[in-house]
Amino acid sequence: MPQPIRIKDHERDARLVRKRVVVGAVAIVSLIGVLIARLYFLQVIQYDYHSTLSENNRVHVQPIPPSRGLIYDRNGVIIADNRPSFSLTMTRERSGKDWLQLLDVIVEVLVLSPDDRRLFEKRMRQGRRPFEPVPILFELSEEQIARIAVNQFRLPGVEVIAQLVRHYPQGEHFAHSVGYVGRINEAELKKLDPINYSGTHHIGKTGIERFYEPELHGSVGYEEVETNARGRISRVLKRTDPQPGKDIHLSMDIGLQQAAEAALAGKRGAIVALDPANGDVLAMVSLPSFDPNLFVTGIGLSAYAELRDSIDRPLFNRVLRGLYPPGSTIKPAVAAAGLDAGVVTGDTRVFDPGYFQLPNYDHKYRNWNRTGDGWVNLEMAIMRSNDTYFYELAHRLGVDRLGLYLGRFGIGQKVSLDMFEESPGLMPSREWKRARYRQAWYPGETLILGIGQGYMQTTPLQLAQVAALIANKGKWNRPHLAKDIDGVAPQDLVRPPELQLPSPMADIQLRDPKSWQQVSNGMQQVMHGARGTARKVGESAVYRIAGKSGTAQVVAIKQGEKYDRSKVQERHRDHALFIAFAPADNPKIAVAVMIENGESGSGVAAPIVKKVMDAWLLGPDGQLKPEFRSPADVSGKPMSAQP
């Protein structure tokens, strides 16, 4: 057979293409037929329907805002709900060309000021879709509604509508945790989904309200309505209901919250109580507080200035944004770091003459107890809050390892799962100091880090988390305010990638898990040991507490000078800190307390910690609630302080 020669058969190619041209022509003609059929359907069969819509001026679509999800405490007590409120709206198309004069009429009828007139005009000029009623005045009184009704004949396009407005029945108790909603401002308007928020006028500004805004808001519904020439809705053509926002149950307990506030009453400070087992925030107090209801419909300028400028700073969230050197409360975590790094063991003893000196330096780093505690080991160092021991420990550990370990405890980073405002605090390092001050790291700065002073800054929430981590033997649970969102745990929420919740932290695994027990023993000695710094508080407890006091310096003390409270102005006194968890062998609550200018961690803050714990752990009979007893002592009497 001869080898076939491959040549291009042009005639065959042309036939092939011509066939395809015919197929294409047939397809085009039939698709044009489809278009004509569609237009015949719209213009002939549905002609009456469409021409009525078009003639009666307008079908128009109006959004129906979803009702915002409610917020409950862990027991189902309502913390945020929605109440009806009346607003005045104006629709420019229906008001005609003279809508600016109509604003004057409104001002005259309701006896308002020129300022209000300006505000109305500003609101009317903001972006909107055609025929959308724009709310210009909120929270109308009965009298104002009546005045509008009487003058309705000269106010075309002006309407009173009822809308649901956020209300916080618990007032200031949850202002710093649940937060509040407020009117959507221009900046927020640009970022929001314009469709889903087309009927919504409020948005979460702080706290839970802000963090869970996507869940709380729900999705918008709409009505296709036909309106007559005067702008009244004559018929609803189609309605799709909005999908209400999801309800949120908090992990917080209103009883404990109130007990904690009562314990702190009259002071400025913060309390956080966590359930170490799962990261539930049981109570979160920042005093003084404020009434969130003021912000919902717009707070007056003078009222706002008063809150903002108050020397007590009620708007300041001390739990999440208050930055304090942790003082001695950091010692248990430093001890755990020292044990794990192997620079000390439980039996390592350090001699304390009342101060510590670096080799080749004159500077004396003083112990708070200037006479010294003699030979101290780890447990005793925690019990006595011995500074010398921790100077030595920090010196052996070095700043790099210290930073690494404290970072695992959450110092210097955001620890919470769902708290919007949280500050990361600061864990200093060599690199940080070089970038910030252009200086090398000095060995002395490592020492004072070991006792929680120096550059280190922590929030009360981070301190509570340190206590919870020690209680929980290093198992991490990010503290969270919400327990479930419509049946879903916050960790399991499905959200778009840009709104993801923070990822979980890695558990702290010590090489010898017994180290946790050693640290805990030291903390128990603080409360129950014969020379423990907070033994006065521990004595009266019916369960065993593990705790640690601390003071955060506000004003630096010069070398050789003694802290003399009478000389220091009240606002310059040290902040009192205390962290604790209880019951020590079966931890059910971890607490951190910070009292601004409270001076003494063990004297002022520790009793408040105990009050909070009692409120959570004790039944009406003054004994541990049955569910909090550990299996070992269910039968016997609850323990009290032991030597």
Add this chain to the structure above:
Amino acid sequence: MNSSFDRSLSGDDVLRRRATLLQRLHIDGQLLLILLVLVAGGLFVLYSASGKDWSLLIKQAASFGVGLLAMFVVAQLDPRFIARWAPLAFVLGVILLVVVDVMGHNAMGATRWINIPGVVRFQPSEFMKIIMPATIAWYLAKRSLPPKIQHVLVGLAMIGVPFALIVRQPDLGTALLILVSGLFVMFMAGLRWRWILMAVAAVVPVAVGMWFFVLLQYQKQRILTFLDPESDPLGTGWNIIQSKAAIGSGGVFGKGWLLGTQSHLDFLPESHTDFIIAVLGEEFGLVGICVLLLIYLLLITRGLVITAQAQTLFGKLLAGSLTMTFFVYVFVNIGMVSGLLPVVGVPLPFISYGGTSLVTLMTAFGILMSIHTHRKWIAQV
């Protein structure tokens, strides 16, 4: 000697000679006539749709002038010249698309333009509308027909890269037009029906699988809204509800020129760009739209005749693809405005306001003219 011979020709021969004169200018008289009618009618509708805005009208007319010039210049190019340079232009176009992509992401927003201030400002994606079918036609014309599977795969890869880049801009409408313009070349080249059916059959289970196992709830929602805009009456659905009311209320004969209420009372957004057919439907009724469709059909018929008569395979494939893609413009735009298809930004050719699109379309018809007028006489039978 020659001249006296010419003078003795009969009347029939004189007509043919005049036709050859137009041909020497490389202009196809029929196409030009239809285009002029279409654009004139378009300006008429645009005057009403823009709310009697003369400056808009003048801009559109100026764009048409630029378009005519582009058409004339392109018609002078030999198709073989176009085939030779198409691949290089394709590579250049892809590079420009990448540049736009990088710039757009730096500017934190969508960018479709290459902008060298004072020098030039254009959309590479618009450029690709012509280059894409030309490149695929160049590639397949050199192979034996119908194309083998490896050639189809290479062709698909060549289509896929610019398509993905334009989807990222994001400009779904243009991306889809470029996709179909490439696919139509393959179709014209005799792509096996079996493969076409297999591709369609494969899409369905993949889509169903994605829906149930891959997509998250919010992504599903976005797709649903895209497929059924009327489920979202506050966003894109608003346009569709209003444009349907506008078209429907026009009835058989329409409300009359400048008398459409929907468009003149600002109910209809984009009335002078993508949704202009609603104004036509409202003011001139079913009759008006049918007349428009008829003119489009004439234009497409001429395009298909040119395809069938083209001498080179490259010419056939390119002319066929350009003509079919032109129809897709028409079908997608009218289908979208009348609520048959999802809303993608595709203008109505020669009627919607917009200079870029007008110039591109005129260029495409310039290529058709080039293909038709550069034939060797011997093959014209």
